[in-house]
Amino acid sequence: MSTILIFEQLLNGVQFGVMLFLMAAGLTLIFGVMGLINLAHGSLYMVGAFAAAAVAGLTGSFVLALMAALAAAALLGAVIEVTVIRRLYDSDHLDQVLATFALILIFSEGTRWLFGSFPLFLDIPEALSGPVTLPGGIQYPLYRLALIGAGLLVAAGLWLLIERTRLGIQIRAGENDREMIAALGVDISKLYTLVFALGAALAGLAGALVGAIQSVQVGMGEPVLILAFVVIVIGGIGSIKGAFIGALLVGLTDTLVGIFLPEVLKLFMEAAPATSAGSAIASMSIYILMSLVLIWRPSGLFGARA
Amino acid sequence: MNRETLFNAALLLGLIAVPAWAVIADEPFTITLATRAVILALAAAGLNIALGIGGLVSLGHAVFFGIGGYAMGILAYHAQSYSSLMDWPLVIEGTKSMPVIWIVAMIVSALAALVIGVLSLRTTGAYFIMITLAFGQMFYYFAISWSAYGGEDGMSIYVRNDFPGLNTLVPIQFYGLCLVVLLLVLLLSARLRRAPFGLALDSAQAVGLDPMRLKLVAFVISGVITGLAGALYADLNRFVSPTMFSWQLSGELMVLVILGGVGRLFGPVAGAVAFVALEHFLGGLTEFWHIFLGLILLAVVMFARGGLTGLIAGRELRHD
């Protein structure tokens, strides 16, 4: 196992983690500010990817496609916040889980009704396609590097937004004390809609960015949603910093265990059962990681102490 | 008699009358549908104990459903292939006997619920939802890669297992068996809700009991019942597969409970009957029936908080 391969796998893990962060950031923000568990977050990811694929198909422009993904997801997010989600803030988690589960059913089949059952096509823009050679002779796809860059950029922007802007102060206030922001004269319902749309837009962006290297199809959102939940639970629900660390941990664990565990097992057993057992354990690895973290710290790495 | 009791009685009457009609009219598939509803109601009744009595929102109850299913699948598989389950340290043979299978399913579910419960109950709220979901995923991926028992393909059992004195292959006899099990479990949950256990959960500290331990007991009972339902469901289909562990199934179980009315004794029954009916009739009308199912669920959450039972029988919860 060469150092080049290990380094490349590290990059892959980071890239996966950064994309998970885009999903997890919205989820954790929405939970932190409004106390809402949103299972339909994966649907917003799917909507972003479909919007991007549709616009890219019509115009051929990747930039327009990304903007369409952001706009479509944010708009849909705002619409469901106003019509459905708003009524759930005071409900218990049970109602939230069920209502947003219902939204998944509606969006998944609705998308299939609109776009049909066949997967859509969305490609990497010409300028970002192909591999580049990194120092040390590592060949790495440029687009994946761009994904890492874009993810880090969004993370930095989010940090600035929350730490340095008026909106950020309101969001942080909302996490701590809802009555206080009302006293500050902030229109709470507008703030909530805005936060929800922001989270939705991040999910839509992730869907479009990832859609270009994966398959754009109905049901693409739920596997990512479950991973994003794992991320925010590890990081501590409501914490953006936690989501970032959690996303990187999950991305790296999933990538590295999947690759190296079968190799390690091969030292002890025959090749075929080792690959099989290794990949079986690897597919459970992040859930094991999550359980371990929760046993150690029941409210996640950076969660508020219960 | 208040309206909820009437509603429950009507539901019960329907569970007896409809299959009886189906026997006379020679519509065996109606009985199959009713059996499916009764078994799902049983699984949901298990979840209802965790949700309604223990206040534990578990998004991983498919774990127990799947364990029950695999208990049936593994035992019956070894019985039908005349191979032993284990040769060392002691020989364990498979079996086609339902009571034995049920006991195994319940014991294994109890053990799993105990372990998952001890670990998960360290957390609360959203964390609890997520960690139960994660345990569900762990079992799901394990089952997929467990090639000895079919992996993702699952296992087919060619003939339904036996119950002493019954011919379980006759749909109405198997249905009757499932219905009796469901009624017994409902009786048990009714007793649980009364003192001392249900009350103790509400006022544990006052009585000086450890609320954590009580919640754990509620979780284990809940898991055992859902596990039993899994074994019956596997026998209904004569088939088990990892989809019994999927998170969608956990979600659907929750849908059943809420559709019927959380914490209501007959809520899971109403929810399961409504769900199976919707699936059957809407599914026959359009390929996109999930859209309508979603809309109905949304309407229930937003406008009918007590679920169907609440809608029909009024909003006040029983205080008995």
Next chain:
Amino acid sequence: MKKLVLASAAATLAATAAMADIKVGMITTLSGGGASLGIDTRDGFMLAIEEAGRDDVEVVIEDDQRKPDIAVQLADKMIQSEKVDVLTGIVWSNLAMAVVPATTAQGLFYLSTNAAPAQLAGKGCNPNYFAVSYQNDNLHEGAGAYATKAGFKNTFILAPNYPAGHDSLNGFKRYYKGDLAGEVYTKLGQTDYAAEIAQIRASGADSVFFFLPGGMGISFLKQYADSGVDLPVVGPAFSFDQGILQAVGEAALGVKNASTWSKDLDNAANTAFVTAFEQKYDRLPSIYAAQGYDTANLLLSAIDKADINDDAAFAAALKAADFASVRGDFSFAANNHPIQNVYVREVIKEGDIFTNKIVDTALEDHSNAYVDACKM
């Protein structure tokens, strides 16, 4: 005792069916993920039924949502309520394993339009069960034979970690004579293959074989094309089929894939089929549509020859395979699985549409590895 009850139940069923026309139950995936495969199966099957223009064959179609438990219940419904004579249409092996044994045990016929797992070809074979499509391993064996023929010496192979994935790699290895640069099982439903592609790059392989059905294959191919790893790729037809190719795009161009059917196969039945399908549904047919079409035609040919209530006679009529297959020469091996050619196709672009053309024949009159294990 139990068997007796089963048998008598089946006998009553058959007796009631005799009064009516032939009733076919189709269980296939029409909603949720994978619906495109079921829709093509259905459309191909129904095209043949309509072309035959006969009103004595009734087809009942139900959606299994790709869930095995739903499939089992639909089979119960079809058998108990609809009282069908034949079941067909299941796309996925795990659903077939849930439905087929129980169906044939009740004395009904099952004609597979796609899924044909090893268990049902070997020890679990049944005179009432016919795989009209292939045996699951066939396309992988074809890919293996092609890899050998193309002179690959060091191939990297990967598939998802589930039974069909294991069968796939074993099928490939059965006909591949070179060395393996690596053998990897991925997570089922995985969408990111960066790690595996990095392994391929580091392994010193001279070629790649993969079996990743559905969205997994789309993701893999797009990421592979962008990775700069420039090794030839071989796979079974599933990831290069008409329904999926448009979503893969340029990334699939030039890839060789093994298939028992292609739209440019040169025989009269196929030309007529492709034209009629395009005309009726306004899209190119996929292999699933072709298999659905063949299944319907096989069934029609047997209905003309024998009474469906006479199990032995009807099975013999099916086994004669006396119909014009869109795949050309077609017959059944002893275990009721096809003997047919496995072709090598190359992905090309025709105008704006990505499609396949045949470039070679990997295996001629190919049967399957389980014939000897089948005792019937």
